[in-house]
Amino acid sequence: MTTAVLMIEDDERLASMVREYLGQSGFAIVHAPDGKTGLELLQRGLGQQLPELVILDLMLPDMDGLDVCRQIRATQGPIARVPILMLTAKGDPMDRVIGLEIGADDYLPKPFEPRELLARVRAILRRQQAGTLAASDSDVLRFGSLEIDRSARTVSVAGRPAELTSYQFDLLVALAERAGRVLTRDQIMEAVRGRELEAFDRSIDVHMGRIRAAIEADVKNPRRILTVRGVGYVFAKQQD
Incomplete structure (x- = not known):
């Protein structure tokens, strides 16, 4: 095929x-x-x-x-x-x-x-x-007003759709499934089974910025996806 x-x-x-x-x-x-x-x-x-x-x-x-x-x-x-x-x-x-x-x-x-x-x-x-196969295990992740539907591959905040690319959706799911755990960039990339980081390693930071713009109420003061300086990122368990 x-x-x-x-x-x-x-x-x-x-x-x-x-x-x-x-x-x-x-x-x-x-x-x-x-x-x-x-x-x-x-x-x-x-x-x-x-x-x-x-x-x-x-x-x-x-x-x-x-x-x-x-x-x-x-x-x-x-x-x-x-x-x-x-x-x-x-x-x-x-x-x-x-x-x-x-x-x-x-x-x-x-x-x-x-x-x-x-x-x-x-x-x-x-x-x-x-991402599609993982959806069969459990469908929806909810964190306050944030809802991640792994089956439909959609994200909404307070009922309003949040537009993400396929890769950004997978990055968000990888973080949300490990809420409370600090992940390095390498661990995040491995979790989504993507390519290894290259010299242009700002790419994952750009994607995180896009995800924050879609799901955070205040991008400058994020409450959902937090940066751990010198390490990586963590998805906060307690939100809203």
């Missing part, structure tokens, strides 16, 4: 290489040469179904890849939760920070090795599947 992936990339040669390489591992790549086409394909669905992943280039001929990412995350329904792997210019960490802040699940600098792309894609989908 093939896994549908939407690649929004204007470089035809790169898209062809990715289609051939990932195709050998069971992925069916649908290529969109620009942002407008990519968004239209996403809205229509690929063969009447959503892709399981979007590979999104930052440099597109008609619109900025960051704008494409924003529009995907602003869409209502399941489209907003499709994981996004962003392709960024090598040596430009600010693009990576911005991409993660607006909702990308991971990033990969160009040029890249096809094997690394495959590893990143598999890691993202593995996290997605792990």
Whole structure:
């Protein structure tokens, strides 16, 4: 069974290489040469179904890849939760920070090795599947007004939905399931079965900032996700 992936990339040669390489591992790549086409394909669905992943280039001929990412995350329904792997210019960490802040699940600098792309894609989908399987054990985690539904993969605060990416949802669940325990960044990454931390280790801090913005009443004075300086993070048991 093939896994549908939407690649929004204007470089035809790169898209062809990715289609051939990932195709050998069971992925069916649908290529969109620009942002407008990519968004239209996403809205229509690929063969009447959503892709399981979007590979999104930052440099597109008609619109900025960051704008494409924003529009995907602003869409209502399941489209907003499709994981996004962003392709960024090598040596430009600010693009990576911005991409993660607006909702990308991971990033990969160009040029890249096809094997690394495959590893990143598999890691993202593995996290997605792990979250779905974990939902069968117990469905809902409640901490005061915060409700985390692992079955539906949704989060709400006082009944209002909190928008998180798939990866951010998994990070929140990993912390909430271990409420009261201080976790290092390595332990958090291991808990979500993601890639190991690289030189660009600010990525997890960016994701935590996004999670706080979604669930905290006061981001500058968080009460749910606390930073333990020099160690990592802890999800507070007592809230509200």
